[in-house]
Amino acid sequence: MQRFLLAVTNSGTIATLSAILSLELAIAPGFSTTRQSPQFTGGVEPIERDKFSSERHRRRINQNWQLSQVFRPPDRGAPPRTEDAGTRGGLDNSLxxxxxxxxxxxxxxxETNFGLTVSEHPTFFAYIPRSRAKTGEFILLDENNQLVYSTSFPMPAQPGIASISLPPTASPPLEIGKWYKWYLIVPGNSDEWSNNDISNAGWIQRIEPGEALENQLQDATPGNIPGLYAEAGIWHDALASLVDLRRIYPSDTSLAKDWEDLFTSSGLAAFSQERLVDCCEVEER
Known part of the structure; x- marks a missing residue:
């Protein structure tokens, strides 16, 4: 394990905090951090709620469903495996x-776990447990260990699946073919950062969708889009597009089954029954 120093307080001012992560990377000193409140809405191209709110469009989403929500792992090289995903201290063990x-x-x-995306500014998803902390930290590094983006985010009021989107106005677009490593850090027992902080890390790579997939996406109904991405092994966009639909139609049983199938086929069955949580809007700094 290696230590690194981060700088954040609830007010966004610079202060020293220490977190223990299982890193093979270290943030280089003297780096300028771009900070802005994250966007807590999932999706590659958000679906307009009014456009698909009628029963007629609801049926259109589910009709002619031929693509199962089964994730097919991409056949490509993965980044080197890290020894550990992070520390697990600081949980409320009474629950x-x-x-x-x-x-x-x-x-x-x-193998190292990773996800693919075709988005310049993708959405990241994580299960966040119950915590006494009010804020967490999101960090994105490029493959040269350089800081791309960092921000604090408000902890959800309830445990569940949360999303963080890279803001186009505050973070550079991901480059095609390059690996990026992202971290999520939550203070262990309060908003005081310590060695008991909860942390985790994963990899992401942006790829080109290919002409065939682009053509399929252009002709697809909203309900078919998650399956197309899943079939192509493009995880972040498959999950983001399915999250968009589930937020619009939370009681749709077909979408619930698709959700369960996607999580099961990707090795995440333990989280298929967790709720989607909304995080509070962050005040402008």
Missing amino acids: RQQPLTLLIPDLNPE
Whole structure:
């Protein structure tokens, strides 16, 4: 394990905090951090609620469903495996709950877990357990260990699946073919950062969708989009587009089944019954 220093307080001013992560990377000193409140809405191209609110459009979403929500792992090289995903201290042990977990495919214990995206500014998903802390920290590094983006975010009021989107106005677009490593850190027992902080890390790579997939997406109904991404092994966009639909139609049983199938096929079945949580809007700094 290696230590690194981060700088954040609830007010956004610079202060020293120490977190223990299982890193093979270290943030280089003297780096300028871009900070802005994250966007807590999932999705690649958010679906307009009014456009699909009628029963007629609801049926259109589910009609001619031929693509199952089964994730097919991409056949491509993965980043080097790290020894550990992070520390697990600081949980409220009086409650039985899952630990802090980044929601990326977990199919092979011998390989590093990662997710693909076609988005310049993708959405990241994680299960966040109950915590007494008010804020957490999101960090994105490039493959050269350079800081790309960092922000604090408000902890959800309830445990569940939360999303953080890279803001186009505050973070550079991900470059095609490059690996990026992202971290989620939550103070262990309060907003005081310590060695008991809960942390986790994962990899992401942006790829080109390919002409065939682009053509399929152009002709697809909203309900078919998650399956197309899942079939192509593009995890972040498959999950983001399905999250968009579930937020619009939370009681739709077909979408609930698709959700369960996607999580099961990606090794995340333990989280398929967790709720989607909304995080509070962050005040402008």
